[in-house]
Amino acid sequence: MTTQQRIAITGGTLIDGIASEARPNPGVYVFGNVISKVGPLSDGEKQEWASAKVIDASGQYVMPGLIDSHCHMSLHQGALPGVKFPSSAEFCALWAGRNATQILHAGVTGISVPGGKWFADVAVRDSINGGLLKGPRMFVAGRGLTPYGGIFDQTLAWTPELGGDTGPTASAGVVCNTIDQFVTEVRRQSRFAVDMIKVADSYWGDIQTVSQAELRAVVEEAHRRNLKVCIHARGSGSTRDSAKAGVDWIFHCDWATDEDLDAVAAGGMPIVPAFTSPHIAVVHGAQLGFPEKMRDRLKRQLDVNYRAIQKARERGIRILAGTDSGNLAAYGHGRWHGMELEIFVKEIGMSPMEAIRSATSLNAMTIGLEGRTGAIQDGMLADIIIWDRDPIADISTLYKTEHLKLVMKDGEIVDRTTEGYLPLKIEPPRA
Numbered sequence: 519m520t521t522q523q524r525i526a527i528t529g530g531t532l533i534d535g536i537a538s539e540a541r542p543n544p545g546v547y548v549f550g551n552v553i554s555k556v557g558p559l560s561d562g563e564k565q566e567w568a569s570a571k572v573i574d575a576s577g578q579y580v581m582p583g584l585i586d587s588h589c590h591m592s593l594h595q596g597a598l599p600g601v602k603f604p605s606s607a608e609f610c611a612l613w614a615g616r617n618a619t620q621i622l623h624a625g626v627t628g629i630s631v632p633g634g635k636w637f638a639d640v641a642v643r644d645s646i647n648g649g650l651l652k653g654p655r656m657f658v659a660g661r662g663l664t665p666y667g668g669i670f671d672q673t674l675a676w677t678p679e680l681g682g683d684t685g686p687t688a689s690a691g692v693v694c695n696t697i698d699q700f701v702t703e704v705r706r707q708s709r710f711a712v713d714m715i716k717v718a719d720s721y722w723g724d725i726q727t728v729s730q731a732e733l734r735a736v737v738e739e740a741h742r743r744n745l746k747v748c749i750h751a752r753g754s755g756s757t758r759d760s761a762k763a764g765v766d767w768i769f770h771c772d773w774a775t776d777e778d779l780d781a782v783a784a785g786g787m788p789i790v791p792a793f794t795s796p797h798i799a800v801v802h803g804a805q806l807g808f809p810e811k812m813r814d815r816l817k818r819q820l821d822v823n824y825r826a827i828q829k830a831r832e833r834g835i836r837i838l839a840g841t842d843s844g845n846l847a848a849y850g851h852g853r854w855h856g857m858e859l860e861i862f863v864k865e866i867g868m869s870p871m872e873a874i875r876s877a878t879s880l881n882a883m884t885i886g887l888e889g890r891t892g893a894i895q896d897g898m899l900a901d902i903i904i905w906d907r908d909p910i911a912d913i914s915t916l917y918k919t920e921h922l923k924l925v926m927k928d929g930e931i932v933d934r935t936t937e938g939y940l941p942l943k944i945e946p947p948r949a
């Protein structure tokens with residue numbers, strides 16, 4: 519939604535999402551939903567902006583809104599008291615809508631949603647775009663396309679009467695076992711207005727469940743329909759074959775070898791490791807009720823993944839910031855989106871500014887707005903956040919929302935005083 523208000527953000531420090539250094543804010547001028555100018559005004563412009571609403575950011579830090587390239591909205595509905603059918607399409611949509619408010623209030627103005635139930639996320643994206651709900655910009659997939667043995671294959675957990683060969687309809691995955699089934703599902707989801715297709719290889723990457731031929735077919739069909747393709751690929755073969763098939767970005771890549779990473783570098787696509795959710799389980803898992811065995815498993819996997827991503831970065835592969843928030847109820851929305859940046863700095867060796875770029879200008883591609891948002895520059899969409907603490911000096915600031923002073927999305931200042939949702943008790947994960 520656009521307002522035609524003029525807003526001038528003056529004072530403080532500007533982190534523009536592209537430059538390698540922060541600098542004194544030369545003035546950020548927003549007209550409607552666009553940043554019309556960054557820099558000092560000419561005498562003529564001063565007249566134009568004389569009646570603008572002024573936000574004084576003195577002593578504060580102005581930067582582009584965060585983008586989370588791996589955030590699930592309707593994947594896990596939690597066990598709430600009184601809810602009898604949490605996986606219904608209707609309940610999933612309401613749940614996802616509630617999550618959207620929390621995410622925006624945490625300074626996240628864009629999210630990429632790689633998989634959810636029904637077309638709940640499509641409905642929420644449309645409700646936000648249409649002005650029914652407040653939330654971040656959303657770029658959404660439908661159910662994950664998963665062969666037998668893929669992470670979203672739930673056929674074993676369901677009787678054929680309920681799920682049939684393709685898994686239960688209320689699951690986050692739809693089973694595709696032939697090229698025809700993959701292509702038909704891409705066409706079907708395209709018909710229901712998704713922005714991208716999510717493919718799912720095996721849970722931990724120990725086996726490769728999806729072939730290069732299937733991936734090529736998905737990419738060809740999706741790209742013909744202007745859809746992006748992303749894949750859950752923890753394995754060596756799935757990483758390499760995804761790169762060769764030309765997917766748009768790859769999640770995780772834990773077991774990628776040098777040769778696999780060379781294929782990704784040659785393909786030119788970024789990797790979204792999504793360290794945050796396993797990291798939370800490892801570090802805060804005891805309080806969150808994660809069994810010790812699960813925490814150990816995740817810790818080992820994380821170490822493998824860190825090494826692969828360090829090597830990917832050495833090859834110049836872009837590493838983007840996604841958290842996998844909403845994958846389980848324990849990874850709740852609006853809490854962890856900035857944490858991936860802290861992990862990038864501590865474990866991967868990025869500078870704080872490099873980490874910030876991975877969640878702003880570089881991440882804009884994962885919401886379909888490359889070059890249009892994620893940076894504070896002339897002509898960009900006005901998605902801006904302001905902190906009262908320096909995120910370069912302490913990158914953890916970016917998930918400490920008590921330091922978040924202002925959120926602007928699409929030129930509109932978000933009213934964060936009315937929450938629009940009730941805090942929920944977080945339920946421990948099942949082993």
Ligand SMILES: [Zn+2]
Binds near residue numbers: 588590632842845
């Ligand atoms: Zn995920």
